[in-house]
Amino acid sequence: MKKAISYFIEKAADWLFRRRSSALIVFRTGGALLSMTLIGSWAVSFSYSDAARTLVFGYQSSSTTQLILKIGFVVGILLTALGAVWEYQRYRDEKKRNEKKKTVVIEQRGLVDTSDSPLSEFIKNECTWQVDSLVQEIRERVTENVISRPDLALAKVNNLKMSLAEKTAQLAASDISIAYGGVLPVPFAFYTGYLMDDESRITLHDWDRDIGDWRDLDEIDDGEEFIVEQSSAIGKSVVLAVSVSYPVDRLSIASVFAGLPVHYLSLPTLDRNNHWSKAKQDRLSGEFFEYCKTLLGLGVEHIHLVLASQNSIAFRFGQSYDKRNLPSVSVYQYERHQATRYPWCVHIPHEDGKNVEVIQTKFKQVA
The missing domain is CATH 3.40.1360 (Dna Topoisomerase Vi A Subunit; Chain: A, domain 2)
Structure with a gap:
């Protein structure tokens, strides 16, 4: 029960405050206007009494102010309703589009064991559509960070294009994106890129050894040249x-x-x-x-x-x-x-x- 409540609160907060769209801006504007008019239309009163005295404080706004507040109240309701309907329509259309989209995550495990932090889980936190994982594991050929049978590891890398084709066979090219990350010996990482040179929409990620997790390539160019x-x-x-x-x-x-x-x-x-x-x-x-x-x-x-x-x-x-x-x-x-x-x-x-x-x-x- 507590998990359900926590999930509802988290999703409500995400929808109300974190997500961004034109529809939500209209919804939030209407909600803010509605809240202000409701607060402003209250007759504020306060009373206190004891055996000796009675103290009463009250305030009632003028008829003109009340008219403005009523207009604001109606506009707030209309904006809130419009924003909610618009956002629902936008969300439904986006969901239909996302049902067709897929990101294939290629993760190559070699010199470092990244199985506790799969790249696919990192990617799932960044997108709302389907994520399919393609893992190539050559660590059984690695002893104390030295690869013992590079020929067998090469055979696995050679299978990458066929495995990728199987993952994407039923989808249109425009609906497919590829995310890549790995910790391999340099020759295999280079050769993987060589194999994938004709694949479009590849997003690169790398393993950050300092934090023990994946990272995006999101820093600015420092301008250094060879x-x-x-x-x-x-x-x-x-x-x-x-x-x-x-x-x-x-x-x-x-x-x-x-x-x-x-x-x-x-x-x-x-x-x-x-x-x-x-x-x-x-x-x-x-x-x-x-x-x-x-x-x-x-x-x-x-x-x-x-x-x-x-x-x-x-x-x-x-x-x-x-x-x-x-x-x-x-x-x-x-x-x-x-x-x-x-x-x-x-x-x-x-x-x-x-x-x-x-x-x-x-x-x-x-x-």
């Missing part, structure tokens, strides 16, 4: 090392990719919380894309990408990578405590007939 260090050497294969959240390991890059030209893109401020702006992510992904075009113009046919960034940045860079025109790319995983700091990569070829695959660095001849 600092470019371009190699003077020329080759068909190059390393592009991008530092966003942490600095890339330059000594390990020189060891693993010995003999290859290395190009560096680095933000002036490297911080794990420097990415909470959608505008900034869009701008940086544009800078990344343009530099890859520059490498293409220099005759580069394959890019070895070393990326130190947050999950949403890696996804966004993958989205921006033009699979039709840019060079093929291999995206490397960094493991600080292993002998080979960049032990494997997700190799994304652009040649017809070749598949995306995981390649172990120790078995790979870097040319």
Whole structure:
């Protein structure tokens, strides 16, 4: 019973004070006017008496004032009724529209267990239509934050497009939106964005390690741009090392990719919380894309990408990578405590007939 009363009070307060619409403005205006006229029309009286004396105070407004109050009272009733009917009609129409709409929430769980705070529950608090969850779990392949079978994890990521198609098969494209968030190794986050480049209406979210929950990309753009260090050497294969959240390991890059030209893109401020702006992510992904075009113009046919960034940045860079025109790319995983700091990569070829695959660095001849 207490829960029912509490729910009713909460919903009533939400409807009366929090929700915003033109209809509710009319309703609240009418309610305020009605309340003022009712209060103003009262004959205020007060009396006090004891054995010795009697004290009486009273006030009655004039006939003109009463006429104004009556007019205000009628107008208040009309506005309140109009607002209530208008809001009901608007709510009914919105409900019909929302019955057709669906947000598919893609959550990829890898380096951090986010199951106690599913992204779908976070999204449900932000919308009033259907929310359908699509969870990809690769944590069974992760031991002490190190992925043991990246090839099996890649197979799961490869199934994403098919799983998404099953979720949206019966809906019109205009009624579908997609929310994405994950905590994956960088190569898989990049490759997921690469797979999803042709999907419209994707809203990105990221896991905030400080609060242990999901967040929107709702901060303002701080205007930071990449600092470019371009190699003077020329080759068909190059390393592009991008530092966003942490600095890339330059000594390990020189060891693993010995003999290859290395190009560096680095933000002036490297911080794990420097990415909470959608505008900034869009701008940086544009800078990344343009530099890859520059490498293409220099005759580069394959890019070895070393990326130190947050999950949403890696996804966004993958989205921006033009699979039709840019060079093929291999995206490397960094493991600080292993002998080979960049032990494997997700190799994304652009040649017809070749598949995306995981390649172990120790078995790979870097040319």
